[in-house]
Amino acid sequence: MRAACLGLVLLPTAPSLADEGPWRHLYTRRGIRVEAQDVPGRDLPRLRGKGVLQANLYELLAVLDDVPNHRTWVPRLHRSIALRRPSPLELWMYVRFRFPWPASDRDSVLHVEVTRTLTATQHEVVLKSERAEWAGRPAIDGVVRVPRSRAEARLRYLGPQQTQLTYLVDIDPGGSLPRFLVRILQEDLPMQIVEGLDQRIRQTRGRYEDFRNRWDPTRASTPPGNIPGAPPSPGSTP
Secondary structure (H helix, E strand, O other): OOOHHHOOOOOOOOOOHHHHOOOEEEEEEOOEEEEEEOOOOOOOOEEEEEEEEOOOHHHHHHHHHOHHHHHHOOOOEEEEEEEEEEEOOEEEEEEEEOOOOOOOEEEEEEEEEEEEEEOOOOEEEEEEEEEEOOOOOOOOOOEEEOOEEEEEEEEEEEEOOEEEEEEEEEEEOOOOOOHHHHHHHHHOHHHHHHHHHHHHHHHHOOOOHHHHHHHOOOOOOOOHHHOOOOOOOOOOOO
């Protein structure tokens, strides 16, 4: 498997950003609920968006696996490059975001890790990313290196064409942008991510057949019980 985003193995789930305090409801639009979590001593909250996508879990994972094309659905993302994949569970990647003049572009190196929970009642994949350092990608003149970036995508299998997505983001874009403006822009980010991902899945349906044929247990020639991390087949006994 070529992407670190998609290590389909069983691992203990690491502590979540969501475990660090209460959430307050901001708005619900188009079935997507967006919440904020205030952090003592900081002026920018963490944000969370929750929604159900009418897509197979493996369709969704295939889109996340396609790192160079993240820019087609992530807001303001201009470029995303996989720097190193030491295992199917780990990835270092570079991202650069475009901002309109007079604001400067932002960039960051991200370290991505994956965990998986599979029980008789739960099938869930968690992807976590955090700002990292990479000697081969030093700061660029005129581009602001993001001082804080943490994100978490929690994907839960609900059915053959239903996946629950919870997306958490904790970002400080740095630079001289007015903080009130940053708060306004960031409040829309979780919903834009969920909507963009949903749209991308619809646009690419059928494009990632090799990926699905290898990993989707309803398509694989190997019985589902022999595929690492496969969810129960329809009608099977967990």
